[in-house]
Amino acid sequence: MPNSFKDWVKTLYVIFAFCSVLCFGALKSVLVGPIAGLILIIGNCGVILGLFPAHVAWTIYTLLKTNRFDAPLKVALLLGLPALFGIWLGLSIGGSVVVGVGYGFFTPWVSSFEAFRLEDESKKFYHCIVDGTVGTIKGSCTVVRDFADLCYHSYPSYLKELRENPASNELQPLRFVHVPACIIVGLIGLVVEIPLYTAIALVKSPYMLFKGWQRLLHDLISREGPFLETACIPIAGLTILMWPLIVIGSIVMAIFTSFFIGLYGSIIVYQERSFQRGIAYVIAMVAEFDEYTNDWLYLREGSILPKPRYRKRKPSSSTHLSVGRNQSLRDRFGSAFPEAPGMLVPSLTASRSVREVIKEVKMVQIWGSMMKSYEARGKELLDVTAITPSDLSDWLKAKHSNEATVIDVGLPCYSFLHTLLNSIKAGSNGIMLLDGTEVNHLNRPQDRLLDWFFHPIMVLKDQIGVLQLEEAEIRYLEKMLLFGHDKERSTSWENGSFKTQDALRAAQLEGISRRMVGMHRSVSKFPTYRRQYRQVVKDLIIYSMVKDGSTNTIAYSVPKEGSNRSINSNSSAPKAKESSKRSMSSGSVASIEIV
Known part of the structure; x- marks a missing residue:
């Protein structure tokens, strides 16, 4: 049989399998998605609203108790808490709805395509139908449980560390004259950053859409990246179909991050002791975001928007460890943000093959x-x-x-x-x-x-x-780690250590x-x-x-x-x-x- 004919048969088989799995996945999403989505949305919203009074009480108690902030800074933070908690409620509930709908709809679909990668041909059809049904519902319950742990255990743990840590010499005192400036700049940041970030993301989203399709189709034709392995072609094909949703998700992420970028202007006022530099930060961050998206989408370098300087002193040397497109942003943010904020733009460079990715040790x-x-x-x-x-x-x-x-x-x-x-x-x-x-x-x-x-x-x-x-020092270190300051327990365990x-x-x-x-x-x-x-x-x-x-x-x-x-x-x-x-x-x- 000619090789070309074999290739045609193989291609037709892949197309037929892709269409079949697409239909099965859509059917499962319609049946299972609403159940899993409702569990996640109702569960997360219940945790948010149920723990909200406790979060308010814990936060206020920590601000009053901590020694890391002086009185004016505490006043500024207390005055800003209503706005922060309002943003928390809006973003967390809205995010729960988006995540619930996305998780419930896409997880069964993706599970069907994952089943196509099984080597056993006889089990592919079975797993295409079964995978992503009960597992999706259980997964939504797990997400709610993890979110509850985050709200009930992790957040109080952060607050406890803030209360127990001694006063830091790095924190400079804040004068009462700067409290109104911090609040005003934070509000101006929200008013300016949110609409402008949204406008930039919307204007550049068509280019991101077609640029991403061009990259994926190039990999499909040349059999590179995710299309190198035949078993991964259906999933890569699903990526092509779902690319518009990925672009929409990037726009949503840009709007989401604009809240925090705008509020960070208050911290700039606190750090620089200047209202003017806080305003300069708000203006500069719009240009930074424009430049950041230009770099990601391989448009022209820089930005036509004004970018005033808002730092008196040079950034710390630690920021020079960063490399690549995010260098300028990381220099400006310093240690406050480990990575440049902005739109969640998937990489449009040539993808690595499956063989390259599989060599990595996975986080799980x-x-x-x-x-x-x-x-x-x-x-x-x-x-x-x-x-x-x-x-x-x-x-x-x-x-x-x-x-x-x-x-x-x-x-x-x-x-x-x-x-x-x-x-x-x-x-x-x-x-x-x-x-x-x-x-x-x-x-x-x-x-x-x-x-x-x-x-x-x-x-x-x-x-x-x-x-x-x-060996004796290792045993002593074991005791220090295991028992901490409990000298009675440490003494009672004889493991051959000495101080x-x-x-x-x-x-x-x-x-x-x-x-x-x-x-x-x-x-x-x-x-x-x-x-x-x-x-x-x-x-x-x-x-x-x-x-x-x-x-x-x-x-x-x-x-x-x-x-x-x-x-x-x-x-x-x-x-x-x-x-x-x-x-x-x-x-x-x-x-x-x-x-």
Whole structure:
């Protein structure tokens, strides 16, 4: 059979499959989308409105209690709180509606196309129909739960750190004369930035639409980027069809970010002690956004709009680490914004192939390995009675996780320390995951979120490697991380440690401990962290129950949350098995009892 004929048959098959999956996906979106969307919208709006009085009370209490702000700055922030909370309600409820509709409509559709990538031809049709139905509804419930964790646990944690941190010498006092200027510039920023950002985004959206289509069609014809692999052609084809929606999403994101860009003018007034420079910032940010979008869309450089200077002093040297198109914006924002604000414009450069992308270590793989490491180290500590089942139970029952710091902070930091030590012993240039995968500068995920942590972690790893810690010093550092300032618990656990008599060495160990605790506290504020870590704690409780009920070897399998757990034992331990089954059959915390 001629190769050209084979290619035609293959092309017709891909077209037929694409049309079929498109129809199945649309049908599932119509049936499942409204249910998943309503769950997400009603759940998130319930969390927002239900916790709104508590958010107001927590915020006002923190502003009055903190030592980081002087009296005039507190007055300015208190006067601006009504506007900030109004913006929060509007954006959060509106965003919940948009996310709910988008998630409920597109997730079943995309799941149908993902099923087309299966290698088993006999299962493709089944998964095209089934995938994205029940999973989408469960996913919407998970989103609501993560959002509730963010509002109920992460936000109070930020406020508590703000209250407990000592006064910073970097913050300059604000005079009462600048309070009206901060409020006026913030309002002017909203009035100017929102309509102009919207106008610029709307004017340039047609060019983005056709430029994106041109890039995707070029990849389709030349079989580059996402079209290199035959299995990914349907998903790439869906991208071509949905590109107008991506453009609309970019416009919405531009409007969304304009709120925060406008309000940042108040901070410029505070930093520069000048009303005129605050106004200059408002004007300059319009030109910055125009220049930013020109760079992303490969239009002419610069902007015809005026761009007055609003900084008296030069930006810090740390901003010179940034490269690429966002250099000018990052120089102006400094450390306040890690990335230039603006329209969420997808890259229109040539896409990488699937083979190139698949070599990267995915963020979900790192997250899963981190949780498995927590569980493995937790079992080790349970075996040596460094932590107890009551510690785990106290963390589950605590309204705020800080009430059980041994489990909340100690166990993750203990696990993180051993991850770094294992990476150093293995001579890795990066971080060794629990399964032996190395994450380094070459294969790490190209994720903006990971950028905030990867470089500091690598610096900390190098510092620990340079110290060449002795075994007893490592054991002492374990105690510091696990128990913190609880001297009674630290003394009761005999792990062969001793406190060094060298004052410099002791200070270095304490510095490492503080940095690791700080990194963990930042990671623990992410919404998905608490849900997954809660499952780890539940698994450790069940492990301790089975361990106490039998002295023989027990094989324990750890499934995902919500699935049935299985415990296989060669010994007869009916009491442990019965109690374990009771705890496994119920998802509530109250049903977990320690035997």
